[in-house]
Amino acid sequence: MFSRVIVVLVGLAALTACASGETTSSPAAAPTVAASAPASPSAPAPALVITDPWVKTAEKGMSAAFGTLVNNTDADLTIVSGATPVSAVVELHEVVQADGKMVMQPKKGGFVIPARGSHVLEPGGDHIMLMKVTEAVKAGAEVPFTLTLKDGATFEFTALGKDFAGGNEDYQPEMDMGGENG
Numbered sequence: 001m002f003s004r005v006i007v008v009l010v011g012l013a014a015l016t017a018c019a020s021g022e023t024t025s026s027p028a029a030a031p032t033v034a035a036s037a038p039a040s041p042s043a044p045a046p047a048l049v050i051t052d053p054w055v056k057t058a059e060k061g062m063s064a065a066f067g068t069l070v071n072n073t074d075a076d077l078t079i080v081s082g083a084t085p086v087s088a089v090v091e092l093h094e095v096v097q098a099d100g101k102m103v104m105q106p107k108k109g110g111f112v113i114p115a116r117g118s119h120v121l122e123p124g125g126d127h128i129m130l131m132k133v134t135e136a137v138k139a140g141a142e143v144p145f146t147l148t149l150k151d152g153a154t155f156e157f158t159a160l161g162k163d164f165a166g167g168n169e170d171y172q173p174e175m176d177m178g179g180e181n182g
Contacts, residue, residue, distance in 0.1 A: 045072040048113070048149075053159035055143050059136045063087070065128040065145060065159050066121045071113040078150040080110040086143055087130035094126050104129075110150065123164070137161045 053067035141161035
């Protein structure tokens with residue numbers, strides 16, 4: 001909880017500085033977007049939040065993260081990449097119908113969260129794919145994620161590890177991305 005408060009305060013400081021014409025980013029790091037609700041009712045809403053973030057438990061191989069991204073700004077926001085310390089490779093994926101089958105594939109152009117709108121990440125739809133899990137994700141674990149926006153800003157959040165059988169998905173490192181798994 002303490003780390004979430006810090007993220008909110010850093011995000012609010014970045015937003016406040018932007019509104020006053022100051023910049024808070026250094027050459028080494030892009031600005032960070034807050035990951036949870038404002039600290040007080042009078043504080044402005046963070047530019048981007050995620051509701052109910054969770055990640056599928058996995059010992060190794062593949063997994064995925066889900067939730068609902070909410071854009072509180074008057075402009076579209078585009079997520080172009082992701083990272084987490086529990087996976088060597090993170091990709092933004094979608095599930096589409098092709099030749100009568102559901103196919104998982106990288107999402108070209110990333111996830112666009114419309115102005116004042118939301119973008120759902122869910123099993124069988126768009127999701128954050130952990131391609132090479134390097135550290136077991138256990139039920140109840142708090143897994144940190146960093147998403148990068150098209151403008152270089154970053155968005156940090158923590159997802160809760162959750163057991164999920166889904167449609168008997170089989171996340172394996174050598175899985176054929178043209179299959180129904182994902």
